[in-house]
Amino acid sequence: MSKKSLILLVLLFPVLAFAENVEFPDVDGWQRDGDVKTYNRDNLFERIDGASEFYFSYAFEKLYVAEYKKGDAELTIEIYDQHDPVHAYGIYSMERPASADTKSIGLEGHYDDATLNFTTGKYYVKMNTYNVDDAGEALLMKVAQQMAPTLCKNPKLPxxxxxxxxxxxxxxxxxxxxxxxxxxxxxxxxxxxxxxxxxxxxxxxxxxxxxxxxxxxxxxxxxxxxxxxxxxxxxxxxxxxxxxxxxxxxxxxxxxxxxxxxxxxxxxxxxxxxxxxxxxxxx
CATH class of the missing domain: 3.30.200 (Phosphorylase Kinase; domain 1)
Structure with a gap:
């Protein structure tokens, strides 16, 4: 296949919101607000200023961010690539509240006050809603369950x-x-x-x-x-x-x-x- 044909094929069959092997889902009734944003070790401080060094200590490689809107409501999804399952579960475990009600999402997840975090494979995913009825727990659970298998099909505890x-x-x-x-x-x-x-x-x-x-x-x-x-x-x-x-x-x-x-x-x-x-x- 020529280079020109390959470019044409990509234009005819676009992949929805992808960054390498990270995909963001369609969310029924919601619209994507802008493009997927990406961060690396050079500019992570722009997203989490003050916390970037902590993430670096857990082998941080990249962060992908997608934002959605539905009227005045907002949904944000952050996917942290932490290099391997040891570091991904590690940083998730350090940020998990001691009293967390853990849920079966990917390897493990938990919901708390409009925020749902989970880890699977080498990824640590952080999701939150704003101005959503009941703090968006049902929405976050649905989207998380949809995303988790696309990031890692068979997560195992290291x-x-x-x-x-x-x-x-x-x-x-x-x-x-x-x-x-x-x-x-x-x-x-x-x-x-x-x-x-x-x-x-x-x-x-x-x-x-x-x-x-x-x-x-x-x-x-x-x-x-x-x-x-x-x-x-x-x-x-x-x-x-x-x-x-x-x-x-x-x-x-x-x-x-x-x-x-x-x-x-x-x-x-x-x-x-x-x-x-x-x-x-x-x-």
Whole structure:
């Protein structure tokens, strides 16, 4: 097919509101207000000034925005490309209210006060309405259910989130902290979830390092920071007296560090860490 024929074919059969593999739907009774707007790392501040650095820390790549109108009513859809499912679910989880009534949209979503957010695949979608009856919940749910399969047909919870044992876990508490976990730069990123144990509430966390050597380096620096009398260099169980975070129990295997902090006994901590580690594949 010649270049001229290809151009003619595109003109005869236009694709509705697309940007790469991101498509915005037709919404019955609503009109698109202008073209789809796109943002990258160079101009994201124009859309979310003050919050762009937070999104960058979750591997932000692009943002696509479409706006709709129906008389005085407005509907806005934002689709954030966060590079991969780990980061997309991660930033969604950090912005999800603790009391959120989660819904089965894509991988997971929630509605709150004229806003519906959901995540699926590498995308984090934020939708909101203005001047719509009943805050537009029915409209947002319908459009979200229509969009989700076009972004990712079979979304799956990334392995690190799924590794947290279910017993005594606070529902929907899995999160991904992209940097400076526990306020310490040496720790890097970590997955975490809340639990209720015999002593009270505590946090179980998973640190996924690129290899065993990187995990060993983190362990070394953390022990030095905590002024341990001796620096352990072998895989196994560690009890760290962190001057900022209290007693931290850590299980090290391969490129994974699984630990617990808060109101938890060493027995509970290491038993749960072992269960989580068994759900992972240390290298």
């Amino acid at each position: 392995a690190q989130y799924a590794a947290f044992p279910q017993e005594n876990r606070v529902p929907h508490s899995q999160q991904y902290v992209s940097t400076n976990f526990m306020g310490l730069s040496m720790m890097g990123s970590a997955f975490r979830a809340k639990y209720t144990g015999s002593e009270g509430d505590f946090t179980l966390f998973i640190m996924h390092k690129k290899d065993k050597e990187a995990a060993a380096e983190t362990m070394k620096k953390y022990q030095e920071f905590s002024q341990a009398e001796t620096i352990g260099t072998k895989e196994g169980e560690y009890t760290i007296n962190d001057p900022f975070n209290g007693t931290v129990y850590l299980l090290w295997k391969g490129n994974y560090l699984v630990g617990a902090s808060g109101k938890v006994t060493s027995q509970e901590a290491f038993k749960l860490a072992e269960k989580a580690m068994n759900n992972l594949k240390p290298e």
